[in-house]
Amino acid sequence: MRLQIKNLAFSYGSTQILKGINMELGSSDVLGIVGPNGAGKSTLIRCIDRILVPQHGTVLLDGQEMKHMSSMEIAKRIGYVPQSISNTFPATVFDTVLMGRRPHLGWRSSEEDIDAVLEVLRILKIKYLAMRDFNEISGGQQQKVLIARALAQDAEILLLDEPTSNLDIRHQLEVMEILTKLVKKKGISVMMAIHDLNLASRYSDRIIMLNGGSVRDAGDPVSVLTAENIQSVYGVEVIVKREADKPYIIPIRSFGD
Numbered sequence: 001m002r003l004q005i006k007n008l009a010f011s012y013g014s015t016q017i018l019k020g021i022n023m024e025l026g027s028s029d030v031l032g033i034v035g036p037n038g039a040g041k042s043t044l045i046r047c048i049d050r051i052l053v054p055q056h057g058t059v060l061l062d063g064q065e066m067k068h069m070s071s072m073e074i075a076k077r078i079g080y081v082p083q084s085i086s087n088t089f090p091a092t093v094f095d096t097v098l099m100g101r102r103p104h105l106g107w108r109s110s111e112e113d114i115d116a117v118l119e120v121l122r123i124l125k126i127k128y129l130a131m132r133d134f135n136e137i138s139g140g141q142q143q144k145v146l147i148a149r150a151l152a153q154d155a156e157i158l159l160l161d162e163p164t165s166n167l168d169i170r171h172q173l174e175v176m177e178i179l180t181k182l183v184k185k186k187g188i189s190v191m192m193a194i195h196d197l198n199l200a201s202r203y204s205d206r207i208i209m210l211n212g213g214s215v216r217d218a219g220d221p222v223s224v225l226t227a228e229n230i231q232s233v234y235g236v237e238v239i240v241k242r243e244a245d246k247p248y249i250i251p252i253r254s255f256g257d
Helices: 041-048 071-077 093-104 111-123 139-152 169-186 197-203 227-234
Strands: 003-012 015-025 030-034 056-061 078-081 157-161 189-193 206-211 214-219 236-243 246-254
Touching: 003 041, 015 041, 015 214, 030 041, 030 169, 030 197, 041 157, 041 189, 071 078, 071 093, 078 139, 093 111, 093 139, 111 139, 139 157, 139 169, 169 189, 169 197, 197 246, 206 227, 214 227, 227 236
Parallel strands: 030 189, 030 206, 078 157, 157 189
Antiparallel strands: 003 015, 003 056, 206 214, 236 246
16 A cells, blocks of 8 residues: 655645645555644645645555545545544444444444444443443543544554544553554554654654645654754754654753744
């Protein structure tokens, strides 16, 4: 499985958000998308999943242009996890996760679909929530349910928009460990927009740093998450240390606007 983005551009009206983005995602790859607020991280994820339609550029899935693929074809191969979801119809956690099986469902859910849902609930340690109303659980629990829904989809690529944004530190690490283990076990690929540079450093194979809608730098965490890049893009002075051959960022001070 290979995802390629070529010269992608997107604008909201006269405001250009993404400018000439070129990148690719290979099999068993975890790609972290970092950058300050407004850099275009979430917009990029949504353009790839065809939630937004780019004005220019091409998105290819194994050499096929995604604009020529149906939404059902895309859903069989790509799973999307938003930052949050609101105004949902009343549904149990089980039924919410079962929605991830929609690309594979016939007239009714099969035993295989039921087993797939129960398995991802077990993996994410939320099986005890199965019969709870999705709207009545905490934001952190909802985030884990949305990730479970994408995993139940059995897609080859997961697009995650701030997957740890509503989670406390223990559950952030728990979710990221689960995702990276699944990448190795199942050979899936993950592209995640993420604010936390230390989580991005620890769990990404490669990182793309966006700034002002363009790629500022791309490569492995050591080469991208440098003090110079972070100061230039975020306006923050940091110390970068090495821990288990990964950069560890310690903020010192902000330079303001």
